[in-house]
Amino acid sequence: xxxxxxxxxxxxVPEGATVAFNCTYSNSASQSFFWYRQDCRKEPKLxxxxxxxxxxxxxxxxxxxxxxxxxxxxxxxSKLSDSATxxxxxxxxxxxxKLIFGQGTELSVKP
Amino acid sequence: EAGVTQFxxxxxxxxxxxVTLRCDPISGHDNLYWYRRVMGKEIKFxxxxxxxxxxxxxxxxxxxxxAERTGGTYSTLKVQPAELEDSGVYFCASSQGSGxxxxxxxxxxxxxxxx
Numbered sequence: 001x002x003x004x005x006x007x008x009x010x011x012x013v014p015e016g017a018t019v020a021f022n023c024t025y026s027n028s029a030s031q032s033f034f035w036y037r038q039d040c041r042k043e044p045k046l047x048x049x050x051x052x053x054x055x056x057x058x059x060x061x062x063x064x065x066x067x068x069x070x071x072x073x074x075x076x077x078s079k080l081s082d083s084a085t086x087x088x089x090x091x092x093x094x095x096x097x098k099l100i101f102g103q104g105t106e107l108s109v110k111p
Numbered sequence: 112e113a114g115v116t117q118f119x120x121x122x123x124x125x126x127x128x129x130v131t132l133r134c135d136p137i138s139g140h141d142n143l144y145w146y147r148r149v150m151g152k153e154i155k156f157x158x159x160x161x162x163x164x165x166x167x168x169x170x171x172x173x174x175x176x177x178a179e180r181t182g183g184t185y186s187t188l189k190v191q192p193a194e195l196e197d198s199g200v201y202f203c204a205s206s207q208g209s210g211x212x213x214x215x216x217x218x219x220x221x222x223x224x225x226x
Contacts, residue, residue, distance in 0.1 A: 002153070004153070031210075031211050032210075032211020032212070033211075034211075042219065043202060043217035043218060043219050043220055044154065044202070044217050045217065046214050046215075049211075087154070091210070091211035095167070096159055096166055096167055096209040096210060097142055097144060097159055097206060097208075097209035097210055097211075097213065097215065098144075098156045098159060098167055098169075098170075099144075099146075099156060099215065100156070101146075101153045101154040101155070102153060103152070103153040104153070
């Protein structure tokens with residue numbers, strides 16, 4: 001079983017739609033959680049960290065459920081520029097900065 | 112401020128040859144990481160330097176891979192001899208500190224193709 005699992009998609013949505021991505025992780029010792037965005041043939045870039053209380057950044061909302069070992073990302077009012085692969089990323093307790101990546105969920109926003 | 116840079120951007124080599132990848136982290140970042148994405152798979156951790164010391168090399172696939180960071184500035188990752196399964200995109204990242212509280216900034220990657 002993979003340490004971080006995501007639905008690979010692709011998710012094809014029209015502009016303005018709301019889309020949600022889910023991610024599960026297997027290690028309960030996981031400490032920090034992130035969503036990264038990766039454009040085609042580019043490097044991953046941090047989109048947002050995920051906190052236990054949930055957090056929001058503009059059109060993006062991230063939530064964490066430690067009991068269920070589940071992370072989500074909600075994108076409201078999708079834009080064409082949101083088209084990318086969204087990576088669920090976990091950092092394990094006492095493993096320094098090592099990041100564990102999910103395979104990524106591909107999003108395509110159409111006009 | 113300059114970001115993480117990597118060289119070369121692409122490399123095509125034959126099986127059995129040697130390739131050396133280079134990463135220049137953001138100035139002042141003591142922590143440097145190497146990751147790799149093999150086609151169809153997730154990005155995987157290779158190793159972590161703190162300054163010139165290897166903090167964690169648990170992700171290095173085998174002894175054909177050698178990473179160095181002499182002087183604690185730039186890092187090199189040498190693959191010798193290269194095998195077909197080494198093909199993929201090699202990313203370098205750097206951060207001010209280690210642990211989840213510190214954002215890792217990724218370089219553009221080196222796309223390695225072994226034929």
